[in-house]
Amino acid sequence: MIVTRRLRRISLLVGAAVISLNTASAAPVSDTENKDTRTRKSGNANTSSKAPISGKSANDEVITVTGSRIANAHAKTPTPVSTLTLSDIQNQSPTNNLADLVNELPQFAGSTTPQNSRLALSGGTAGINALNLRNLGAVRSLVLLDGRRTAPSAITGIVDINTLPQQLVKRVDVVTGGASAQYGSDAVAGVTNFVLDKTYTGLKVNADSGVSTYGDGTNYATSVAGGFGFAHDRGHVLLSGDYAHQDGIYSVTRSWNENNNRIMANPAYAAGNGQPYYIVRGPAGTNNALPGGIINASVGPVANSLRGLYFGQGGSVNHYRYGSYSTSTTSLGGDYALADNGRNIGLSPGSDRKNLYGRVSYDVAPWMTLYAEGAYNESEYVYNAGPQYLTTVKLKGDNAYLMDALGPNALRGVSSATLGTTAHDMPYRRTDNRRNVQRYTFGGEGNFTMFGKRASWSAYAQYSATRTHEQIYNVMNTSRIANATDAVRAPAGNAAGIPAGTVACRSTLTSPGNGCSPIDWLGTGVMSASSIDYALGNPWRDEKFEEIVSGVNLSMTPFATWAGDVNVAVGGEYRDERVSGYVPTQYQSGWSVGNFLPTFGSYDVKEAYLETNVPLAKGLSFNGAVRGTDYSTSGYVTTWKIGAVWQPVPDILFRATRSRDIRAPNINELYQAGTSRTTSVLDPWTGNTDTVLETTTGNSQLKPEKADTTVVGSVITPRFAPGLSISVDWFHTRLKNAIQQFYSQDIIDQCYQGNQSFCSAFRPDPSGQRDLLFSASPFNFSQITTSGIDIDATYQFPVRRIFPKADGLFTLHGQASNYLSYVADSGLSPAIDTAGDITTGPPKWIYRFSASYDTSRFNVTAVARGISAGNYSNSYVQCTTSCPAYNAYFPTIDDNHVKGTFYFDMNFTYKLKYSNFGNMQVFLNVTNLANAGPVIVPESGLAADSTYSSLLGRTFRGGIRFELQ
Template sequence: MMTYAKKRSFLFFFVALSSGTVVPFMDAAHAEPIADAQATKAKNKQTKAEAKAAAKKTANNEVVTVTGSRIANPHAKSPTPVSTLTQRDIANQSPTNNLADLVNQLPQFAGSQTPQNSRLALSTGSAGINALNLRNLGAVRSLVLLDGRRTAPSTITGLVDINTLPQQLVKRVDVVTGGASAQYGSDAVAGVTNFVLDKTYTGLKVNADSGISTYGDGVNYSTAIAGGFGFAHNKGHVLLSGDYAHEDGIYSVTRKWNENGNRIIRNPDYTTSNGQPYYIVRGPGGTNNALPGGIINSSTGSVANSLKGIYFGQGGSVNQYNYGSLSTTTTSIGGDYKLADNGRNIGLSPGSDRKNLYGRLSYDVASWMTLYAEGAYNQSEYIYNAGPQYLSAIKLTSDNAYLVDALGADALKNVSSVSVGTTASDMPYRKIDNRRNVQRYTFGGEGNFQMFGKRASWSAYAQYSATRTHEQIYNVMNTSKISKATDAVRNSSGNIVCRSSLTDPGNGCSPINWLGTGVMSSDSIDYVLGNPYRDQKFEEIVSGVNLSMTPFATWAGDVSVAVGGEYRDERASGYVPTDYQSGWSVGNFRATNGGYNVKEAYIETEVPLAKGLAFNGAARATDYSTSGYVTTWKVGGTWQPIKDILFRATQSRDVRAPNINELYQGGTSRTTSVLNPWNGETDTVLEMTTGNAKLKPEKANSTVVGSVITPRFIPGFSISVDWFHIKLDDAIQQFYSQDIVNQCYEGKQSFCSAVGKDPTGTRDLYIQASPFNFSKITTSGIDIDASYVLPMRHILPKVGGTLIVHGQASNYLKYVADSGLSPAINTAGDITSGPPKWIYRFSATYSLPNFSVTAIARGISAGNYSNSYVQCTSGCPAYNAYFPTIDRNKVKGTFYFDMNFTYKFKYQDVGNFQVFLNVTNLANSKPVLVPESGLAADSTYSSLLGRTFRGGIRFEL
């Protein structure tokens, strides 16, 4: 018989090998057989005979879910790396009631979209989405699965909001960090995240919690319930869950870190020959060209700029602005810099409400067939404060009635007009209100049977989902009405009116006073503001069949083969009132209408070649109704020379087809200007931002090489190291008017097709600003994953419990996005536009039967404001528009420390209870600070709320 230590060593050796093919019978983080855990639960509700029957049902009828592979073989050793979060990880480590916040802490994710960093997504409809982004390649290039199937998208771009999943029933989360298009289809360029549900759960579990920040804001609470039971002698099973979560919004920024005030400004002492940097970083600073009550930025007349610097305060008071020790046309260092909003009056986090319902019914109609039906419904609303209005160049003529009243006629004798900048504190802040409901209905079957004398697995399903969104922006300025209301004069009766009302008294215009705070009338505010909205519906039909079998064996062992096919149809439709399609400062919604379908077939095989050596390969044929036929493939292998080490490698060809938004985006219009390179003149342009139906799929070549080490002389320890390299060609990127004209001038015909004469004849050109297949993205790096499980009695015989240590880190060596319009720059370590050099996360859990404590350390390494800057203080090179010099380019990284405490107890044999407390950012560490005019912090990798507390109770019957 094995000793305990040997058993542990063998167990972790097996788990490490299966890190590329996660086994559903094994809890990979804690090495506890799931079947045993399920049997333990069953004993609380069933007799021993019933428990054995349930275990037998699970073993014989449940189809194995293997992430990263279609081969349903728990013993296969996939060459593709997979990271796993288990139920225990989720319970002990999740910082919020949102599972995406935990998943996004894994170092493989970089640049994910969250409710915090999407607060300014005014016109895209994606505000509030929790969308996962692997490798910083964009969330549209990361595929999200639920039990190995595509799940309902939440946006017209195809992004899956993790909030819509039944989080209470998630058994584990598997993250494939390599191209997987050959197995799963389009969008899996950067990898796959698979949420695996506990479909055979029996019992009842309830969770309730509440949280708050250390500043007394950000109050949140949630409750969730899930239950499952068998019927008809366990041939049938019912699974139900529901949850509700609420979070109070934080609609202003009162954190001290936002008072940093550093700004990047042009160096006033710079000359082409003195060797000083072109830019300098200085503070404290603030915006000087737009103040809450308005400031005169320039004036025209016989004495130019004679009124520059006059600003208006409470009740229209007239004051002179102090521009400080250093100033530019937009920024002041010192002086009256504090007068500006400086990002204080913008939302820090949204207010949100979300509701989820999920149900599943399954029945074993035969020993080889289980039929099931699933239904899910999600409803969510996210409300943001998108900040104050911003107008930097309001033109007031010298006869403007409010200007004359404020300054007097004498002060305006030599002035023809003034330009005023304001953030209009009298106006309500812009508000985003995004509402979504997502419905999903799935019908399918699965089972195991004998084929070629071996166990084979099959599955088939059909799924329909519909997502309806209502995207609304409140308090948006109408540019036409702003122009009319600004031109205020006195009528013959001496009353201030709009000039346009003198000739058209019934036009409804109400004059607006921009000069001061507390001076605007409610009528003028109501006149110039509106609430544009768009309604969209996105429908998806997916059906698929899969068969995994072992048709024959070679001298080295069984050969596994998986085959299958999939059909997918996606459609979008929408509605926008005509009044909201143009003429607004932001928004200008257009409805998107269009669709496409996809037909796919694949084959995958696992072939043992010799003892310890195996080949894995897959190929998929895909036919898009919009962009034609493509082939994706993957080849890889594993080599295990000794029990302690496994080598693995894959090479894959992956694709991402353009989504409906990229193909058929309804678009927005604006009037702009371009420099015409053919004649050197400036042309006016009607620019329409739309989709491009001629887009073709992106193509990626991905390489992953690594190893897994589980040394027998350190029982319970394993470490994996993997190098990855992804090169994406024909990447889809949005271009705008000037770039399109420039590229056409250089002879690129795909851009010339977007340029033509304005059909209305009112402008020189009409340009269709669309996405094109023109960019290249290359990224590479190293993933490190190490874990160690140590029963404490092995070092302290009288101490019980288990210590589990897990560390993960990703080192991004290269990230280059090359559009061909400017020099390609490696942005790894660039805080503003690339992934950090290092992203890391370490956790340690000490658990006893009735108590556990988990500590988490996570963060990113220091980096640069921008990798395009050249840092120097003297002897700087000559100015280069692409690589300007700057005296300070470094940004500190982040380090956050979290704690979780869980106490377990049983109450009068009623059920198992857990009381927990989670403290996030225990040291109240600051976020990554960046010198910019708005919020002074990075919102992607930082903790903006500061120290937060969340406590609650769980119980299970």
């Protein structure tokens, strides 16, 4: 009965949206877009769409609104909205990728990019450009195309911005604040809406190419878009296509990667002596894994008698110099430089992407326009994931290669030796992620007269299918590695018929024909091609993610109060999502990383909403929304939003919102069949480092996350300074029952601390190949709380105000977000405020400033952007003397500071106009003009932050835009 009543409640709201439509034409209204008052309107003619096609008025289009479902150009919504115009996109975009420009806005923190997802070996997100508002996760930031959901690019539901028809985008609106009541699940942190120029008429062509100052990272792109009318301009066609290529950078040759600082245990530390537990020192490097291998331990009459022997070119035997100080993994000084130290890892992926988009619309009646859209995207991203990395290669005392290298005397009584290697002779691991995203939409929209006022309606149905092929090349097969490592001299008369004295796999002697080829780990230039072919493989997985979504919306003005019109919007949505996949049996287990399993699952959701805007007095209005949502997996949820706008005088506006938002678990969190990786954990019972196999799986019992968000702010537009606009907004979000994935180290630590729910997640490996097996699933018991301040200021004025004979427009625009706090609390360990933590949290400050001078002949735009200085980790307590007692959660360290970034970009555009023909622009973008380095972090591998930093250095991009009118 409860479910029946909930479905009835939804059906009533949906029914309200499909009232019989009045076929009378609506009275014309202003074409002004309903945007937040903080949004600036550039005076550049290029910022507006082309003139409507003949016979149609732009007033006949359904008004596109972001931050509200109410299509009223005069209604002021309390939700902050920031906008990138077409002028911004053309004059400030640092690459041929729109996502890179959007991610420069301070509201975005921790977004997924090809630069920082290059090591996502088996997660399915490598290469994706997914937006992350407020650092709350890309899965909590909803991406819309013309106010509608668009095709996801992964089974997590995130959208790759590269799949959108970027050359037709006329603006990007960013809603900062919960918007689930208006737009549905996933809008916890906000909404990013990409608005297309659907009435574009003409032809435009873009071609550009770029390169870094070091001569690498070459890229080029071309795009074509056009629109035309037909049937006496009752119909309109839009077409676009683009192709973009970027060369990969598969090694790190930048000087900043030679920082070589490491965090090391302090040898001077003793309990109570006031010394920090950790120190940051350099030059240092990894000492337990070298390109040709190094012996870290041996078992025999004299334990570890072979420790420090390492192997060079051709198998040469050398003694490692551990330097002035060393730990079990790191050496300060000495032979630290022998390690790879992140030089042989990819800096930037190689990529190719293709987009096709088409739209046709037709006015079947004065109040109805029907349309159909189709989009196709194909992309491939290739990465160098770095060398193989093994620290526990166990060589038995009778290993043939070990005997040859050291001789029987050195090995007398030695039963085994443990080797660490980055396997210089083996090819580097490489990822190849391919995606095919298709989307087909059919719908209608229009305006009509209802209750004597203009009303707007829209309805659509959409099908999308995303097919992915994830492949990891040159992955070690654990059982084959074990067989090939156990190399011995074949005895005479062996069953395999191998000549006596030949080096062979021990397993082949007892199982002839098993194909094993012995592997020589000792040195560089020593491995045989047959042993490499035997030990490595190329696991892959195919997945198909399908989404069906349909929606109907109606915006109307049913009545008015003494203070003005009351606006109401109602609507409903249905969504069905499902995933299927295929993995060959041979790639489902037994590999060091990958071990893909196919995922199968589905769910559907029914939603209905109501939104209203009610004027209460002159300058004061109320905005509220409520949405009922019924999930097939987790039941019914209600979301809501209330807000108010008060403008006592034209110069200042106050606004405030409070919302309850949700995010339902996605297909991946619910049904992930599992991917596995071999990793290591520190066993708190023994203090030993154990090798473990960790398999991540979904949890079908997950419930929706719930968030409460408050935003309070004001907008100042002083009449004494025309063109000046300043907005300041304070935000606070508390996310409860957050879905969080726990991994091996957390699981074993929590079990050790007495949390029994974690103890069942691991067990001994019955095969003996590893110490433990772990199963990791997500759960609803985390909480995330964040708060901060957004500042946005624009000053725009005609240059003739200063120089009477000069033309053009000058625009100053500054944006900054200050994170006051960001706390992710799993409830299993002390909560840490990570605001300013460069590794896990958002920076304290993210800022972006631009200055643009635009005339009819040219444009010059300068951009300054960056983040503030912070800590390597907020869990560390920085001190040099009188340090507090050791705390495992808050260890002390002598240097926890990392510098911020400051990058300066320039854009130059020269405009040419040809009478009765068209326009052409020639442009040059220089990104990171000063060639400033990235944020340096004291760790092995890549020594830089890859989320907020410029890893490539100074880059150049030049090209032309041509438009026929």
